[in-house]
Amino acid sequence: MTETMQTQVCIVGGGPVGMGMAIGLGQRGINVVVLERTETLHQIPRGQNLTARTMEHFHFWGAEKQIRAARTVPADWGMGGMTTYGTLLGKYRHDWMKRELVGQYYYTGNERLPQYQTEAVMRARVAELPSVKVILGQRVESIAQDDGGVTCVASNRAGSQSVTVRADYAVGSDGTRSVVREAAGLTQTYNDHNRLMVLLVFKSIGLHEKLAAFPGKSFFNVLDPENKGYWRFFGRVDLGTTWFFHCPVPLGTTKDNYDFKALVFECAGAEFDIEFQHIGFWDLRFSVADNYRNKRLFIAGDAAHSHPPYGGYGVNAGLEDAANLEWKLAANLQGWGGDALLDSYSAERQPVFASNARDFIAKSIEVDRAFVETYDPTLDLAAFEANWAARTSDATTEVHSFEPHYEGSPAVFGPEGGVSSSVGNHAFLARAGHHLTPTMLSDGRNIFEALGENFTLVALDADASQFAAAAAELGIKLDVLRDDFGGDRAKYGSGLFLVRPDQYVAWASRESDASAETVLRRAAGL
Numbered sequence: 001m002t003e004t005m006q007t008q009v010c011i012v013g014g015g016p017v018g019m020g021m022a023i024g025l026g027q028r029g030i031n032v033v034v035l036e037r038t039e040t041l042h043q044i045p046r047g048q049n050l051t052a053r054t055m056e057h058f059h060f061w062g063a064e065k066q067i068r069a070a071r072t073v074p075a076d077w078g079m080g081g082m083t084t085y086g087t088l089l090g091k092y093r094h095d096w097m098k099r100e101l102v103g104q105y106y107y108t109g110n111e112r113l114p115q116y117q118t119e120a121v122m123r124a125r126v127a128e129l130p131s132v133k134v135i136l137g138q139r140v141e142s143i144a145q146d147d148g149g150v151t152c153v154a155s156n157r158a159g160s161q162s163v164t165v166r167a168d169y170a171v172g173s174d175g176t177r178s179v180v181r182e183a184a185g186l187t188q189t190y191n192d193h194n195r196l197m198v199l200l201v202f203k204s205i206g207l208h209e210k211l212a213a214f215p216g217k218s219f220f221n222v223l224d225p226e227n228k229g230y231w232r233f234f235g236r237v238d239l240g241t242t243w244f245f246h247c248p249v250p251l252g253t254t255k256d257n258y259d260f261k262a263l264v265f266e267c268a269g270a271e272f273d274i275e276f277q278h279i280g281f282w283d284l285r286f287s288v289a290d291n292y293r294n295k296r297l298f299i300a301g302d303a304a305h306s307h308p309p310y311g312g313y314g315v316n317a318g319l320e321d322a323a324n325l326e327w328k329l330a331a332n333l334q335g336w337g338g339d340a341l342l343d344s345y346s347a348e349r350q351p352v353f354a355s356n357a358r359d360f361i362a363k364s365i366e367v368d369r370a371f372v373e374t375y376d377p378t379l380d381l382a383a384f385e386a387n388w389a390a391r392t393s394d395a396t397t398e399v400h401s402f403e404p405h406y407e408g409s410p411a412v413f414g415p416e417g418g419v420s421s422s423v424g425n426h427a428f429l430a431r432a433g434h435h436l437t438p439t440m441l442s443d444g445r446n447i448f449e450a451l452g453e454n455f456t457l458v459a460l461d462a463d464a465s466q467f468a469a470a471a472a473e474l475g476i477k478l479d480v481l482r483d484d485f486g487g488d489r490a491k492y493g494s495g496l497f498l499v500r501p502d503q504y505v506a507w508a509s510r511e512s513d514a515s516a517e518t519v520l521r522r523a524a525g526l
Contacts, residue, residue, distance in 0.1 A: 012152065049079070198245075220233070301322070331524065413511060
């Protein structure tokens with residue numbers, strides 16, 4: 001039996017990235033079909049750390065409260081991380097990934113829960129949107145594009161049912177072996193990190209008891225000299241019983257030829273009760289597509305970039321892809337966003353992920369490797385302890401410097417010679433290409449409560465009439481938010497600035513005196 005349907009956007013892959021894309025488009029009334037090859041959620045606790053920025057997406061996707069209600073570790077426990085040396089229970093330790101240090105620059109706080117819980121919430125939210133149709137159990141077999149659209153052909157595992165979807169655009173959020181990426185002919189760049197990793201999920205009350213001295217800690221990075229900078233990583237799935245564990249293992253390791261209990265005990269530095277729930281493997285490698293678009297085909301999430309789950313960058317980067325692309329597709333389909341706006345998706349997201357991989361994830365491996373190769377407590381205890389103490393301040397610096405921005409984007413008025421990157425600095429200034437920092441309006445609302453699905457021109461004791469007239473002439477959807485320049489709003493440094501639907505600033509009067517028409521044309525890709 002074959003079913004044929006017409007839609008505006010076909011999303012291949014119904015994981016968190018695909019569902020985020022579907023929610024954003026569905027809320028804007030765009031017709032969407034999601035093709036997902038699996039029928040049930042994988043109960044593997046990956047993608048657990050959701051940043052404050054990611055939680056802003058869930059706020060605008062109408063699912064923030066549901067995400068927080070689905071968490072498996074009580075809110076009063078905390079989500080802190082800790083790095084230890086040698087073994088999990090070793091003498092030397094310091095705090096790690098203290099993202100709460102930059103919480104004031106975001107509207108929402110971070111969250112932690114297993115990815116399957118996140119996906120369950122997102123599927124429920126999608127089910128509320130009448131313009132989105134999700135088809136489970138359908139594996140996409142072929143994709144072809146032409147001048148008029150895209151044709152996706154999929155079938156179920158048995159081959160007894162198939163579906164053909166004709167769409168204006170297709171987005172591949174279908175993982176590292178992306179069918180969409182291959183169909184689009186999008187090449188990838190790899191680096192030299194390549195390790196076989198094991199993922200263990202196990203139950204242990206004893207491990208929780210041994211870590212009772214570290215309240216508020218939910219994930220632990222064990223820095224072991226033998227692993228040359230690659231992590232041995234423990235994390236809580238819930239509070240008290242269930243854990244996951246990542247670690248490099250020799251090539252050729254299988255479920256049946258390795259003593260995983262001994263491995264966990266060695267890494268922990270103690271023995272305890274343990275009951276394995278899952279034993280799986282994954283390849284530690286970095287890859288990034290050289291472009292995220294080929295005409296009507298786009299890729300996002302793991303289809304566009306892959307890296308080890310260090311620091312929670314993976315699912316968060318994918319959801320940022322979704323938030324960046326969904327409003328641009330909607331603007332194009334609704335007639336107020338040009339083709340150049342669609343090009344800006346790759347121009348913004350590709351260099352940011354390349355920076356993620358180079359400047360944060362790979363760098364952390366290299367820094368840890370250099371540390372364990374240079375300092376040995378059995379040879380020079382004083383030097384080891386002095387440099388171990390310095391690592392705490394280094395971790396704080398990393399949190400402050402991770403500030404993805406689009407200064408090099410063709411759709412924003414960034415600085416001359418600006419380059420889009422994940423390396424930046426948090427500030428209250430309204431800066432073109434940077435995330436808007438929240439603050440309070442004079443009516444008692446947070447400015448994020450006043451932002452919506454359109455461009456928002458923030459006018460603080462400033463004349464917005466030229467922008468309103470230009471937007472009307474160009475057919476661009478623009479909301480105007482008027483307030484005074486008092487209170488903390490003065491920290492924005494500009495009385496007039498344009499905020500995109502993804503809460504990034506496209507233009508600020510302090511930085512550019514371009515005309516209203518010029519600003520809007522560039523921001524909308526016209």
